Amino acid sequence: xAFEAWKFQVxxxxxxxxxxxxxxxxxxxxxxxxxxxxxxxxxxxxxxASLYMTRIWQLNNQRLSEYIHFYWYRLQDIEKTAGHPMSHxxxxxWENERPQRKYSGDYRSYVxxxxxxxxxxxxxxxxxxxxxxxxGSTR
Numbered sequence: 845x846a847f848e849a850w851k852f853q854v855x856x857x858x859x860x861x862x863x864x865x866x867x868x869x870x871x872x873x874x875x876x877x878x879x880x881x882x883x884x885x886x887x888x889x890x891x892x893a894s895l896y897m898t899r900i901w902q903l904n905n906q907r908l909s910e911y912i913h914f915y916w917y918r919l920q921d922i923e924k925t926a927g928h929p930m931s932h933x934x935x936x937x938w939e940n941e942r943p944q945r946k947y948s949g950d951y952r953s954y955v956x957x958x959x960x961x962x963x964x965x966x967x968x969x970x971x972x973x974x975x976x977x978x979x980g981s982t983r
Contacts, residue, residue, distance in 0.1 A: 857908045861958075864901040868894065868962045875969065888973035895966040902959040909956070 871894040879887035 854912055857905075857912065860904060860908070861901075861955075864897075864904075864959070868898065868901075871897070872965070879973070884973055884977050888970060888977065891966050891969045891973060895963065895970065898959050898962045898966060902956065902963070905956050905959065 871890065875887050875890045875894065878890060
C-alpha cells in the first residue's frame with residue numbers, strides 16, 4: 845500500500861512538473877508576443893502573474909517531495925514491523941544496493957532548482973519592462 849502511494853506521488857510529480865514547464869514556456873512566448881506588439885504594461889503584468897505561478901510550482905514541488913519522503917519512510921516502517929527478511933525489503937535493498945552516485949548532491953535539490961531558473965527569467969523580464977517603461981511609452 846505505501847509503495848503504491850509512493851509510486852503514485854512520484855508519477856504525479858513528473859506529470860505536474862511537465863505541465864508547469866509547458867505552461868512557463870507558453871507564458872514566455874505569450875509575453876514576448878505581447879511585448880513585441882508594444883503592450884509593455886500588459887507584458888509586465890503577465891510577467892508578474894507568471895512569477896507568481898512559478899512560486900506556486902516551487903511550493904508544489906516542495907510539498908510533493910515531502911509526500912514522497914513520507915511514504916518512502918512509511919514503507920520502511922511497515923517492512924520493519926512486518927519482519928520481512930532483508931532480502932525482501934524494498935527500502936533496505938534500495939538503501940544498501942543503489943549504485944554509487946556519479947555526481948555530488950541530492951537529485952531532489954537539483955529538480956527543485958528548475959523553477960528557480962524560470963523565477964530568475966521572470967524577474968529579469970520584469971526589470972527589463974520596468975526599465976523600458978521608464979524610458980518611454982507604456983501603451
